[in-house]
Amino acid sequence: MSSPHTLAQIIAEHEGREGPLLPILHDVQEEFGCVDENAEKAIAEALNLTRADVHGVVSFYHDFKPQADPRPEVQICRAEACKARGVEALIDDAEKAAGSRVKLTAVYCLGLCSAGPNARVGNRLHARLDGPSLARLIENA
């Protein structure tokens, strides 16, 4: 649930910028873990957009979530270069290790394509993963 006070603060910080919507949405997502209906409404009002416009943008981009998920997230790259290095064979065990405690998501490319399989937890990247190291990463997430 996004607090109106903080929301207003975030919106105010971006006042006067050209094309402020994405930067605002990033900050809201970062602060609340999601961009919910309340936030969409407040942003629409502040930027003189319709709620439909804002919702259209929020739902277009993978990074913005409608609801916060309290679970830790591990992003695993499933793109071509990591496939070539065998990431697909690790997925079943990774899902077992994650269970319902950790959220596993597929990401298409972390740019470490010569050293896959790769994963990201928060802002930390991990390369040259194999079954055991990926399981450890998930357990510690």
Add this chain to the structure above:
Amino acid sequence: MTTIRISDDALARACGADDLAAAFARLGHEVQRTSSWGMHWLEPLVEIEGPDGFIGFGPATPDDIPAILDGTSPKAIGHVAMHPFIASQQRLTFARAGKSRPLSLEDYEAHGGWEGLRRARRIGPEQIVAEVLHSGLRGRGGAGFPAAIKWKTVAAAPTGQKYIVCNADEGDSGTFADRMMIEGDPFALIEGMAIAGEAVGATKGYVYLRSEYPDAIDKLSKAVRLCAHIVAPFECEVRVGAGAYVCGEETSLLNSLEGKRGEVRAKPPLPALKGLFGRPTVVNNVLTLCAVPHILTEGGADEYQALGIDRSKGTMPIQLAGNIRHGGLYETAFGITLRELVYDIGGGTASGRPVKAVQVGGPLGAYIHPDQFDIPFDYEAYAAADALIGHAGITVFDDTADMGAMARFAMEFCAVESCGKCTPCRIGSTRGVELIDRIRAGGRVLAGIELAPQMHNVPDKGRTQDDEIQLLEDLCETMKFGSLCALGGFTPYPVMSALRHWPEDFRK
């Protein structure tokens, strides 16, 4: 106390460079965090100052430290600059890679930084465009459009607010040159943008950087602040993408910057005339803009123009990725063959198995069969072979790869990432996934309601595998010619090339 160099590139860090640097620092050594040389199989690469320069060791772990310090480590590779992987390259764009600290203005200046911008300001807009034209520089994002022509159009547009937009939405799998450039030499990008601004009369620049690159966002934001006084009155701002692959397409990127859904715009009008917020805009890739500072130095355009073949001039930072033994960044003049890149330089597959396929140009690039490995790295030669250079990422697959599955993934990826604006891409990709599934299942049998006697219009039998393949070919044709942008338009390349060269992977 010895001076130690360890890269702070994201790949080196992901392989443990931070722990290694901390361990050296604890022992009282001075650790400099530099950019990466681009020899990724050796990361984390440690360089130690000795009597005759820096000696490299890699891939290093904290356990290797005692042996590295007393010189007995078997991981020694000698002088890094003399390593065959580095010595055989022609590095112009990546000239500073491995040699400088990314956020040190002092290092940047010492390695020729700002020379191009200073000279550009002396010679004026027309001469800048003339020199970029002379250099033969083409857009490095994939389309290969001559950079100077774009600049000329923007320069000739009526005065008023103009923009320089850098496309750093490097979403293609198998590519990482933009990331390495921004993390390793961020001032070069800002210098290139400032020069472009000088050439076309723009004072504001945006870098659209993808959110999957946290290190690059951090470094570039810092670099922008550090050099603001040098590039002024030009202003640069970093904007972060939000996980949409299609925003690498220039018009969808512009929409995203404006705060809209990243949907593709129809062209014309060209972004050069009506781009960001409807103003004349230069949209160039990171590598294009980073090639510019060198071109603008004294004699730089001549040097650039003299390299390469035919209409592909200069150098290309090629990225060796996937199942390859010696992966990393290899900048060289156009004209090199895939055979040289994959076997001589890359050392074949990392798994030691035979090479089955190579995908050049990211998820939208064709899968190339080893029989075709002699085509030279050149925009036109690739186009003639129904392939593309794209952003010059090369992803190697060994013989365990299932090309039918890869073709399916190409369609699936297009379905997930399509912006939804045009039908061939939005619907075609989903139909493509279904078709490939049916081909791999042996064709299509009648089922359900179709079998009811009342259904007189249903064909009396299903479709054979050959019928379905014919249908897939038709679909690819429609997507190729009917899509608005390269996402739907080029997805048929990996699909059709896989089908053409490895039909057995579809007919299991």
